[in-house]
Amino acid sequence: MKLGFDNDKYLQLQSEKIRERIDRFGGKLYLEFGGKLFDDFHAARVLPGFAPDSKINMLVQLKDTAEIVIVINAADIEQNKVRGDLGITYDLDVLRLIDAFRGKGLYVGSVVLTRYSDQPSAAAFEKKLENLGIRTYRHYSIAGYPSDPERIVSEEGFGRNEYIETSRSLVVVTAPGPGSGKMATCLSQLFHDEKRGIKSGYAKFETFPIWNLPLKHPVNLAYEAATADLNDVNMIDPYHLETYGETAVNYNRDVEIFPVLDAMMERIMGESPYKSPTDMGVNMVGMCIFDDEAVRDAAKQEILRRWYAAQCEKRKGTGSDTALEKIELLLKQTKLTAADRPAVAAALAKSEATGGAPAAALQLADGRIVTGKTSSLLGASAAVLLNALKALAGIADEVPLMSPAVIEPIQQLKVEYLGNHNPRLHTDEILVALSICAATDPNAKKAMDCLAKLKNCQAHSTVILAPVDDGVWRKLGVQMTCEPRYQSKKLFHY
Numbered sequence: 001m002k003l004g005f006d007n008d009k010y011l012q013l014q015s016e017k018i019r020e021r022i023d024r025f026g027g028k029l030y031l032e033f034g035g036k037l038f039d040d041f042h043a044a045r046v047l048p049g050f051a052p053d054s055k056i057n058m059l060v061q062l063k064d065t066a067e068i069v070i071v072i073n074a075a076d077i078e079q080n081k082v083r084g085d086l087g088i089t090y091d092l093d094v095l096r097l098i099d100a101f102r103g104k105g106l107y108v109g110s111v112v113l114t115r116y117s118d119q120p121s122a123a124a125f126e127k128k129l130e131n132l133g134i135r136t137y138r139h140y141s142i143a144g145y146p147s148d149p150e151r152i153v154s155e156e157g158f159g160r161n162e163y164i165e166t167s168r169s170l171v172v173v174t175a176p177g178p179g180s181g182k183m184a185t186c187l188s189q190l191f192h193d194e195k196r197g198i199k200s201g202y203a204k205f206e207t208f209p210i211w212n213l214p215l216k217h218p219v220n221l222a223y224e225a226a227t228a229d230l231n232d233v234n235m236i237d238p239y240h241l242e243t244y245g246e247t248a249v250n251y252n253r254d255v256e257i258f259p260v261l262d263a264m265m266e267r268i269m270g271e272s273p274y275k276s277p278t279d280m281g282v283n284m285v286g287m288c289i290f291d292d293e294a295v296r297d298a299a300k301q302e303i304l305r306r307w308y309a310a311q312c313e314k315r316k317g318t319g320s321d322t323a324l325e326k327i328e329l330l331l332k333q334t335k336l337t338a339a340d341r342p343a344v345a346a347a348l349a350k351s352e353a354t355g356g357a358p359a360a361a362l363q364l365a366d367g368r369i370v371t372g373k374t375s376s377l378l379g380a381s382a383a384v385l386l387n388a389l390k391a392l393a394g395i396a397d398e399v400p401l402m403s404p405a406v407i408e409p410i411q412q413l414k415v416e417y418l419g420n421h422n423p424r425l426h427t428d429e430i431l432v433a434l435s436i437c438a439a440t441d442p443n444a445k446k447a448m449d450c451l452a453k454l455k456n457c458q459a460h461s462t463v464i465l466a467p468v469d470d471g472v473w474r475k476l477g478v479q480m481t482c483e484p485r486y487q488s489k490k491l492f493h494y
Contacts, residue, residue, distance in 0.1 A: 001365065001456040004294030005049035005285075013284040015061045018203075021282055022065070022169050025201025025273075028193070030186040031282070033174040034206040038100055043207055045479060046222045046299040047289065048456070055207070059172065060104050067109040067168040068101050070094055071175045071185050074113045074122035083177060091125045093176040098134065109166055110135040114181030117141065137162040139181065139188060146184075146260045153267040158191040178230065183261070190268045201273060202265070204254075204280045209234045211248045211278050212286040218299035220249060221330050225306035228323035240276035248278040301458060301479065303330055304341050308481035312464050315484040341481065343460040346371055348483075351462040358487050360384040362459040362478065364391060374424070377407065380461060381469040382430040388457075389434075392450035393443070401444050402430075402437045427472040454478050463487040 022029040036042075037056050044052045051057070059066055073081075076090045083093055094111060101108050111129055113122055116138040129136045139161040144151045151157050164185075171189070173182045186202045193200040208223035220234050237250040239258060254277040265272040274280050289295055307327045313319025331337070338344045346361035350371040360380040361371045370391050372384025386401060395401070410433060411423040425433065437444035455477030464482050465473070473480040 001048045001298065002291065002294040003049040004289055004291035004298070005047040006288045006290050007049055007051050007054055010050070010054060010284065010288040011058050011061065013287055014055075014058045014282070017282045017284050018062065018170065018205075021201070021203045026199030027169050028166075028171070028198065028200035029169065030171045030173055030189050030200060030202050032182045032186050032202070032204045033172050034182070034204065035208070037174055038097075040207065042222075042226055042302070043285075045305075045456075046219050046302050047285070047295055048298045050285075056100075056104055056106075059106060062170055063104075063106050065168055066170040066172055067107045067166060069110055069112060069164060069166070069171055069173045069185070070097055070108065071112045071114055071173060071180045071182050073180045074116045074119050076177075076180070077113075077122045077125050078119040080121075081177070090176040090180075091121075094129075097174070097176065107168065108134070109168075109171070110137060110164055112137045112139055112164060112181075112185055114139045114185065115141045135165070137164050139185060142184075146257060146264075149260060149263040149267055153191060153264050158188040161188045161192075163192040164189060183257075187261075187264055187268070190265070194268050202280070203282050205282050206254075207283060207285055209249045209251055210286040211237075211250060211281060211283060213249065213289075215247075215249050216333065218296045218303065218334060221334060222299040222302040222306070223251075225303045225327050225330050228306070228310065228326040229320065231322070231326075237276050237278045240278040243275040248276070250277045254280075300334060300336055300340065303327070303334060304336055304338070305479055305481050307331060308460075308484070311484035312482050315464065315486075341458060341460065342369060343458050344481070347460040347462050358461070358463040360459060360461040362388045362454075362457055364388065364457060365453065377411075377424060378430065379424045379426060379466075379469065380463075381427050381465060381473070382425050384459070385427050385472075386430060386434075386447075388454060389447040389450050392453050393446040395443050395447065399443060401441070401447055402433050403441075406433050406436050426466060427469045431472070451476065 018031065039052050040055060041052050043050050072090055072094055081090045082088065083090065088096070098108050111134055113126055113136060116122060126136050142152050142157045146152065173186050175182050190200055190202055209220040213220055215234055215236060224232060224234055233252045234249055235252055235255060237248045237255060240246060240248040258277045262272045262274065310319055310324040310327050314321070314324055343361040343363045346369045347359050350359035350361060350373055351357060354373045358374045358380045359371060361369055362384050363369050368391060370384060370387045372380050372387050374380045375383065390397060390401065407425070410425060410429055414420040415423050434444055434448060438448045457478050459473065459478050459480045461480065461482045464484065464486050
């Protein structure tokens with residue numbers, strides 16, 4: 001993938017910007033951190049050169065002055081809300097995040113349960129955290145939030161919330177997912193700090209949309225595609241345009257809430273420090289793009305990837321017509337079609353040539369496209385994976401990479417002992433077999449050594465993948481899309 005983003009420059013500029021904002025408020029800043037602190041693969045896909053862990057590595061540069069507060073909505077605990085990308089509930093993700101932050105040397109100060117109303121599951125989770133030695137605080141629902149600033153900024157509103165004891169100048173407020181109450185938590189702290197005579201301020205960090213890129217730039221449109229299910233819409237910040245005469249891009253929720261937020265901050269601090277939603281942000285991502293064409297191309301592929309994902313989610317019964325229709329509208333705006341994803345045509349052609357059997361295609365970094373078909377031995381995903389590794393290693397197609405003595409026992413294990421009806425190997429099984437053969441076969445070793453070269457390659461399957469195959473492609477960094485159909489007409493798929 002052609003690079004277009006300077007990650008080192010980003011780490012430097014972003015940490016400097018946050019330090020400046022801390023100083024502006026007299027030494028204490030509550031920073032609402034939107035999006036993913038860890039494993040931001042969306043940003044890495046649309047900004048080639050951006051490292052998925054850039055944001056957490058940036059915070060590591062500030063670790064001596066930073067502490068983390070994790071916010072979780074008590075109602076989400078009660079409803080067992082699940083993170084779609086990880087498949088774990090929000091309460092478990094809080095524990096994962098704590099471990100991850102600590103693993104980076106960052107201090108996790110506490111966990112806040114927002115909208116707390118004695119939910120049994122939330123109370124049990126609070127007890128669990130306390131037994132683990134993690135401080136917890138309760139914040140409550142406020143009648144009229146967010147439309148009644150007078151009630152919110154009062155003893156009946158923020159005044160009911162427990163004050164979060166913090167010890168660092170930068171308090172990063174993050175959460176397992178949206179709707180957790182990060183902004184309300186920050187404002188509640190400002191209210192309590194003001195009562196205690198503590199000078200503090202609030203700022204927001206969101207990677208997307210990128211405020212200093214054009215409204216219809218593919219990177220910003222890719223963000224709309226990624227949040228199609230949330231019904232987010234990018235728009236020109238009218239407050240910023242009116243105040244400064246400068247065009248800046250924000251999204252509808254921040255623009256809509258700004259008058260209320262502005263009124264709340266004025267009541268808390270005497271005067272609001274911001275003139276627009278864009279003013280609140282500290283995002284420096286747009287300053288670090290050095291090849292606009294590269295990021296445009298990458299973002300267009302992301303829009304196409306989201307389109308195929310939305311079709312598959314609809315086919316699985318987990319997606320909505322509204323989200324799909326929105327992404328299709330974005331395709332029209334960018335004049336994109338399936339033809340702009342070369343692996344699609346190659347996969348469909350391979351399937352047609354094999355009588356409609358499942359097939360897959362993968363486009364290598366040099367533009368070459370390799371294909372794979374379903375056979376009695378391999379699924380299409382496993383076949384295209386092996387063929388891609390052969391192509392990268394310069395191994396002739398007719399040269400076998402694995403001995404039948406390795407493959408046959410795996411097939412026997414699947415069918416005779418694990419209850420599988422299908423002896424074909426999945427991608428994870430084929431990689432295990434290849435790694436065993438690599439110990440004695442130089443060709444298998446050459447192929448294994450090429451696995452890293454698959455990262456950021458584009459691929460397409462003519463059928464919805466099994467979860468195990470989907471997971472392997474994701475771990476390899478391959479950007480896989482699928483046709484919205486299953487290999488069989490069964491009602492149950494796994």
